[in-house]
Amino acid sequence: MPTNFRLITIPVSHYVEKVRWALDYLKIPFQESPQMPPFHRGAVKKYGVTTVPVLIADSLAEPLRMRIVKTDSTDILRYLDTLHPGKLYPPDPALQELSTELETLLNLTLGVSTRCWGYSYILTRELLYPHWTLGVPFWQKLLFPIIFPKVEPIIRESFKITTTSGAKSYQEIIGVFDRVTEVLSDGRKYLLGDRFSAIDITFAALAVPILQPAEQYTASTSLDLLPAQMQADIRNCRSTPAGEFGLRLYRENRR
Numbered sequence: 001m002p003t004n005f006r007l008i009t010i011p012v013s014h015y016v017e018k019v020r021w022a023l024d025y026l027k028i029p030f031q032e033s034p035q036m037p038p039f040h041r042g043a044v045k046k047y048g049v050t051t052v053p054v055l056i057a058d059s060l061a062e063p064l065r066m067r068i069v070k071t072d073s074t075d076i077l078r079y080l081d082t083l084h085p086g087k088l089y090p091p092d093p094a095l096q097e098l099s100t101e102l103e104t105l106l107n108l109t110l111g112v113s114t115r116c117w118g119y120s121y122i123l124t125r126e127l128l129y130p131h132w133t134l135g136v137p138f139w140q141k142l143l144f145p146i147i148f149p150k151v152e153p154i155i156r157e158s159f160k161i162t163t164t165s166g167a168k169s170y171q172e173i174i175g176v177f178d179r180v181t182e183v184l185s186d187g188r189k190y191l192l193g194d195r196f197s198a199i200d201i202t203f204a205a206l207a208v209p210i211l212q213p214a215e216q217y218t219a220s221t222s223l224d225l226l227p228a229q230m231q232a233d234i235r236n237c238r239s240t241p242a243g244e245f246g247l248r249l250y251r252e253n254r255r
């Protein structure tokens with residue numbers, strides 16, 4: 001078992017929050033190395049990627065000194081599961097199909113849509129500043145005013161942010177919430193049944209932008225400061241069974 005874990009992050013990233021939650025759940029102490037975009041790229045370049053989270057796990061004991069690097073949030077959760085077998089991913093073969101279906105839907109649709117939805121509304125210097133600078137080194141914070149005008153058009157382009165992208169992403173989020181509501185409709189406590197799992201973490205963490213749970217890692221923005229359409233979308237999502245479930249996971253299972 002590695003003895004030293006380091007997580008390179010953009011603190012506000014919901015894919016990062018997914019990994020942070022898994023590490024906390026497994027009670028694995030780790031050191032976070034928080035970065036403001038685009039400085040994260042310098043921090044992760046040597047691992048062959050451009051995105052966070054990146055987990056570096058070192059075993060320092062001789063003669064077995066070794067390093068494991070994982071560069072995708074799901075790969076990290078699967079790796080952590082090998083250290084505490086079955087705690088994140090229940091081994092029951094009967095659950096595999098649902099587990100894979102939901103994990104893929106959440107990672108590829110919910111995570112992408114909540115991010116695009118958020119950026120569609122907060123891509124202004126004032127609204128973005130607190131999200132991007134929270135917990136990052138002081139010198140990066142100071143550079144925000146210079147960085148913002150350069151990165152804003154790149155984000156707009158890469159996430160295809162337009163006047164209609166917020167509404168389109170919202171519909172995609174609702175589609176995922178409908179599926180989660182459907183899975184929960186038999187009264188089960190968690191997405192895979194009675195036991196809390198990686199799939200619950202994945203849902204709640206990737207839904208953070210649209211649920212804004214009080215317990216989220218990065219302090220919640222007061223809803224009143226957000227654009228009116230964002231406030232309406234958040235309130236609608238929170239009131240769905242899937243939204244209530246995500247908020248409950250934060251209240252009861254996040255620590």
Ligand SMILES: N[C@@H](CCC(=O)N[C@@H](CS)C(=O)NCC(=O)O)C(=O)O
Nearest residue numbers: 013014015050051052053072073074
């Ligand atoms: N599939 C990746 C996605 C991670 C991801 O999209 N990370 C974003 C933050 S939410 C990122 O690092 N973006 C910065 C960039 O693309 O330069 C995972 O699950 O780890």
